[in-house]
Amino acid sequence: MTLSNVLLVARREMLQIVKLRSFLLTLLILPVALAIGPILGDSLRKAEPTRVTVIDRSDGDGAKALEARFAFDEARELLGELSRYVQRYDLQAADPKAPWAQHGRWYGPADVAAFEASGGLDAALEKIDRVRPEGVPLFEPPVADYRFVAPPSGLAQNEGADFAEAARKLVADDKDKTKPEILVLIPQGYPADTRIAIYSADEVRGSFVGKLQEVLTADLRTRLLAQSGVTGERAALVQNIAPNIAIDTPPPGGGATERLLVRSIVPLALSYILMMSLMLSGSWMLQGSIEERSNKLIESLLACISPEELMYGKLLGGLVVGLLMLSVWAGCAGIAAFATQGAIADLIRPALEPISSPGIIAAIIFFFVAGYVGISAIFVAIGSMADSMSEAQGFMMPVILLILLPITFLLQAIIAGNDGPLVQVLTWVPLWSPFAVLARLGMGIETWELIGTGILLVVWIAAELVLIARLFRASLLAAGQRPTLAKVIQRIRRPEEAG
Amino acid sequence: MPVLEIHNLVKRFDTVLAVDDLSFSVEAGEIFGFLGGNGAGKTTTLRMVLDILRPTSGTISLLGAPPSRRVASAIGFLPEERGLYGAMTAIETIVYFGRLKGMDEALARRRGMELLERFDLAERAKSKIGDMSKGMAQKVQLATALVNEPELLMLDEPFSGLDPVNQGLLEDEILRASERGAAVIFSTHVMQHAERLCDRLLLLKKGRKRFEGTLAEARALLPARLDAVAKADLAKLPGVSEAAASPTDDPDWQAWSLRFAPGVEPGQVLQHCTEQGIVLRRWEHHRASLHDVFVQLVGDEEIKP
Numbered sequence: 001m002t003l004s005n006v007l008l009v010a011r012r013e014m015l016q017i018v019k020l021r022s023f024l025l026t027l028l029i030l031p032v033a034l035a036i037g038p039i040l041g042d043s044l045r046k047a048e049p050t051r052v053t054v055i056d057r058s059d060g061d062g063a064k065a066l067e068a069r070f071a072f073d074e075a076r077e078l079l080g081e082l083s084r085y086v087q088r089y090d091l092q093a094a095d096p097k098a099p100w101a102q103h104g105r106w107y108g109p110a111d112v113a114a115f116e117a118s119g120g121l122d123a124a125l126e127k128i129d130r131v132r133p134e135g136v137p138l139f140e141p142p143v144a145d146y147r148f149v150a151p152p153s154g155l156a157q158n159e160g161a162d163f164a165e166a167a168r169k170l171v172a173d174d175k176d177k178t179k180p181e182i183l184v185l186i187p188q189g190y191p192a193d194t195r196i197a198i199y200s201a202d203e204v205r206g207s208f209v210g211k212l213q214e215v216l217t218a219d220l221r222t223r224l225l226a227q228s229g230v231t232g233e234r235a236a237l238v239q240n241i242a243p244n245i246a247i248d249t250p251p252p253g254g255g256a257t258e259r260l261l262v263r264s265i266v267p268l269a270l271s272y273i274l275m276m277s278l279m280l281s282g283s284w285m286l287q288g289s290i291e292e293r294s295n296k297l298i299e300s301l302l303a304c305i306s307p308e309e310l311m312y313g314k315l316l317g318g319l320v321v322g323l324l325m326l327s328v329w330a331g332c333a334g335i336a337a338f339a340t341q342g343a344i345a346d347l348i349r350p351a352l353e354p355i356s357s358p359g360i361i362a363a364i365i366f367f368f369v370a371g372y373v374g375i376s377a378i379f380v381a382i383g384s385m386a387d388s389m390s391e392a393q394g395f396m397m398p399v400i401l402l403i404l405l406p407i408t409f410l411l412q413a414i415i416a417g418n419d420g421p422l423v424q425v426l427t428w429v430p431l432w433s434p435f436a437v438l439a440r441l442g443m444g445i446e447t448w449e450l451i452g453t454g455i456l457l458v459v460w461i462a463a464e465l466v467l468i469a470r471l472f473r474a475s476l477l478a479a480g481q482r483p484t485l486a487k488v489i490q491r492i493r494r495p496e497e498a499g
Numbered sequence: 500m501p502v503l504e505i506h507n508l509v510k511r512f513d514t515v516l517a518v519d520d521l522s523f524s525v526e527a528g529e530i531f532g533f534l535g536g537n538g539a540g541k542t543t544t545l546r547m548v549l550d551i552l553r554p555t556s557g558t559i560s561l562l563g564a565p566p567s568r569r570v571a572s573a574i575g576f577l578p579e580e581r582g583l584y585g586a587m588t589a590i591e592t593i594v595y596f597g598r599l600k601g602m603d604e605a606l607a608r609r610r611g612m613e614l615l616e617r618f619d620l621a622e623r624a625k626s627k628i629g630d631m632s633k634g635m636a637q638k639v640q641l642a643t644a645l646v647n648e649p650e651l652l653m654l655d656e657p658f659s660g661l662d663p664v665n666q667g668l669l670e671d672e673i674l675r676a677s678e679r680g681a682a683v684i685f686s687t688h689v690m691q692h693a694e695r696l697c698d699r700l701l702l703l704k705k706g707r708k709r710f711e712g713t714l715a716e717a718r719a720l721l722p723a724r725l726d727a728v729a730k731a732d733l734a735k736l737p738g739v740s741e742a743a744a745s746p747t748d749d750p751d752w753q754a755w756s757l758r759f760a761p762g763v764e765p766g767q768v769l770q771h772c773t774e775q776g777i778v779l780r781r782w783e784h785h786r787a788s789l790h791d792v793f794v795q796l797v798g799d800e801e802i803k804p
Contacts, residue, residue: 002568008598016586295582300643302551303576304599306568 001312005305009313014320017284026280027325031332049147053180055156058190062219066184067148069215074144075112075120081142082124083107089136094127109240146208149180167199174201184212191223264414264442266352270364271439273329274371275407277322279400282379285318286392289383298476307473311380318376319369326368360441363450367457371434374461375403381468384475385488407435414439427453430460467492500563501526502651502682503548508557510543510706517543519706521557525682525699527650530673532693533686535703536797541686542579543706545653549576562650572601575649575676579656579686581640585629589615589639592628596643607646614642618668634665645672652676654685658692670696690789700789702796709796714789721787721795723765725757728781729772737771738763752780 017023052070054063082100086092092101098118099111115124121141128139158166167183174181183199190196196216198204218239225235292298301310378399386392410426413419419440427436427445433453437445474491501524510518518540525531535541546552548559550566561570583592590611597607615621618638628636637660644652654673658666673696677683687693693700700717702710710717722740727733733755734742741758759765765784772779 005568005599008595012584012587012595016584019586291584295585296578296580297582297584299546299551299578299580300576300583300596300640301599303549303574303578304568304571304596306550309568 001306001308005309006313006316009305009310010316010320013285013288013314013317014324016288017281017317017321018324020284023280023284023321027328030276030329031336034332035336048177049144050182051149051178051180052146052182052184053149053151054184054186055151056186056190057156057188058186060186060190060219062186062190062216065215065219066212069211070146070148072109072112073211074146075116076107078121078141079107079112079115082121082139085139086128089132091128091131091136094131095124098124098127100124146182149178151183152179164197164199167197168201171199172201182208186216191220194220264439267441268411268414268439270368270441271407271411271435273326274322274368274438275404275435277325278372278375279404280325281318281321282376282396284321285314285376285379286383286386286396287389289314289380290386290389290392293384293387293476302476307476308469310476311377311384311469311472314380314383315373315376318379319372322368322372322376359447363454364438364441366454367434367437370454370457370461371438374430374434374457374464377461377464377468381471381475384472403431406432410436411439414443417443419443428456430457433457501560502562503684504558504560505544505548506558506560508544508547508559509555510540510547510552511555517706518547518554521703521706521708523701523708523711525651525684527682528677528680529698530677530683530685530696532697532700533684533703534688534690534693534700534793534797535686536688538705539703539797540706541703542655544703545576545655545684545686548653549574571599572647573650574600575644575647575652575681577641577644577654577657579659581637581660583628583636583640583643586627588625588627589620589631589635589642590624592639593642593646597646600647602647610646610648611642614645615639618642633660634662637661637665638668641669641672645676648679648681649676650681652681652683654683656687657685658687658689666692688793690793694789702793704797710792717789717792718787720761721791722758722761723763723787724785725755725759725765725768726781726783726785727755727757727779728752729755729777729779731777733757733777736768738768754781 054066056063079100083103086094086100087103095101099107099115105111118124119126125139152170155163155166155170163185167185170179171181171183173179181200181202182204185197185199187193187195187197196212198209198212222235222239225231225238230238292301305313379396382392382395382399386395406422406426409422410432413423423436423440426432427440427449430453434457437450437453470492471488504524506522508518508521509516521540521544523531533541533544543552547554548561548566550568559566562573564570587595590608593611593614594604594607597611598604602610612621612624615624618641620635620638623631623635628639631639641657644654652673654669657669657673661669670692673683673685685692685696694714697714699713700710701708702717710720728747730751730753732744733739734744734757736757738759739757740760743756744753745756747754759768769779769782
């Protein structure tokens with residue numbers, strides 16, 4: 001076998017694929033999708049709070065209490081988010097005594113009151129900005145879930161069935177952005193009449209109903225306590241008494257599940273990219289092989305080079321295409337990280353941590369290349385047997401399912417932090433071990449497992465290439481023959497006699 | 500030393516004996532016709548010479564060595580079933596095949612352009628094969644076989660599918676290669692091309708050699724036929740194996756249709772007539788055609804007009 005011939009075939013294969021429009025499109029689709037994804041995600045996320053109107057016919061403080069409770073919860077959420085931000089970027093020096101600089105507890109009314117008394121978010125950000133290092137992104141406050149709006153004029157005048165009809169019509173009108181989406185009616189007979197009506201065109205979230213129930217229950221309890229002679233501070237104490245909850249968790253990004261996810265991002269992406277680029281380049285390689293067979297140019301090629309040179313050239317060409325795709329995508333990720341510095345770089349730093357040692361980099365390259373060669377060889381064998389793309393797809397479908405289905409389960413298992421029997425089995429079966437090993441690098445894989453699976457993979461690929469080379473040689477000139485299983489076995493066992 | 504020597508070559512596929520104890524040789528500068536019907540073993544033999552298939556037994560010596568890709572640089576091959584990469588340009592295709600045969604890129608490009616100019620395709624050098632007509636693509640494929648100026652040029656059914664103009668171009672290239680000193684082997688079942696071009700022929704039937712020799716030797720395999728008009732009884736002439744007489748307008752003269760035993764030269768019989776004073780009005784000798792020989796040896800079901 002001559003290396004120069006292998007390289008010539010590889011170069012031609014690579015150029016043929018690279019010049020395809022579908023290749024360029026595919027190359028661009030992933031970065032574009034990744035760039036558009038967050039924008040789309042943002043646009044899909046509910047950007048505006050849900051509008052709520054409370055009509056309180058009881059002349060009590062129900063509506064005000066509700067509004068105050070929602071406002072408090074939003075302030076607490078904002079405080080919590082700000083605290084996580086400050087903790088993540090170590091910005092406590094901005095005001096060590098501020099509640100948002102003290103992270104170890106569940107914020108209560110006193111914290112929220114102190115936060116608001118000290119000027120709220122604007123004042124906090126002003127202080128934080130003074131100590132915020134360059135590259136640390138700005139704080140993005142959460143969007144409030146609900147906004148209370150005044151009832152439309154005339155609505156409250158309706159009674160009974162007319163009110164219900166008017167309320168339903170009102171919440172169903174999703175074009176007018178001033179009208180409420182949720183309407184709560186506290187009846188005139190409240191608290192004797194405890195039937196609270198909620199009107200909405202969509203399903204109302206459990207958290208909303210829960211909060212509503214909590215506020216009104218507290219109101220009912222206060223009234224009941226008053227009737228029992230418990231009033232003033234004592235009644236308030238009964239209502240507000242709550243345990244002081246301390247929370248001890250690692251800083252954001254440092255929790256076990258979160259850390260595992262962050263550490264697994266790049267390894268999982270590598271496994272996914274290997275799978276995707278294999279499927280794509282496998283399909284292009286198949287097209288090339290079928291063109292050679294259907295255009296009857298195999299014999300001209302075999303007059304110049306051996307079937308083995310042709311096969312290895314195809315594998316090498318496919319591998320170069322795969323590495324090219326990986327490089328372009330990695331390059332795009334690098335550019336994105338550089339361009340956005342703060343957010344992505346902050347995520348990438350811990351994500352790159354598990355794969356930054358030279359040994360692991362060598363393992364990544366080895367398993368990527370080995371996975372590519374091992375699976376591409378199967379596609380090349382299929383290409384050598386099929387006379388048309390439809391015939392090839394008949395062989396491809398079961399092979400793709402055999403490869404992809406277990407990998408789908410594998411990736412899900414690794415995202416869930418599960419390294420049970422399925423993951424172990426897939427690690428040691430050479431067909432899947434490149435994907436499993438790459439995906440497991442984030443959660444940690446023993447060195448002996450890396451070496452063991454690597455040796456097994458090399459042995460498998462060597463045996464596979466010998467057998468596929470026989471099949472390839474015997475199949476190339478056997479145009480027009482339907483390759484039955486018996487025929488395939490005969491070609492592998494005695495390639496010289498297979499007709 | 501012959502360019503190609505084959506001894507006792509056998510190729511078996513499963514239960515099918517494709518080539519059966521075949522021996523022949525081809526010298527430099529010789530045009531060798533490889534004739535036989537479908538399934539006679541022509542393509543299988545050529546594939547063994549190219550090392551695409553391995554013989555079951557027997558030996559092949561190509562320029563003094565067994566077939567291998569190392570001698571690919573000395574071979575030019577045009578397969579029966581032709582095709583090229585549709586997305587490659589004409590010149591890229593020729594250069595690619597030239598490089599696969601071990602040529603330097605610059606030399607392959609220069610020779611490729613020379614061939615395209617000779618084939619009147621220089622202006623289409625950068626056209627994609629997929630954009631060319633079938634005839635143009637066939638010329639490009641011929642150029643891929645010739646780019647390395649091979650010492651052995653093998654053409655498998657080269658004239659099939661070619662229009663008369665391209666058939667003439669191919670005949671010119673075969674003669675040009677032979678004049679350059681290349682051994683040319685082409686398989687065909689179109690007898691006119693073989694008669695016009697071949698120095699020697701080999702006839703195959705079901706993998707077995709039926710004949711090897713020159714065109715004259717092939718013709719001599721069949722008895723000569725002769726039409727004559729004479730007063731004498733020509734059936735008694737020496738060497739005549741069959742004779743049939745029929746009357747003419749003149750009752751004194753008879754028209755004779757004669758067949759001679761193999762190896763008998765009609766010229767010798769004419770000399771005998773002259774010496775014996777046998778008066779002849781007509782002496783028309785019909786030589787056996789290669790077509791007749793082919794039909795006799797291989798059968799007429801495989802022949803193309």
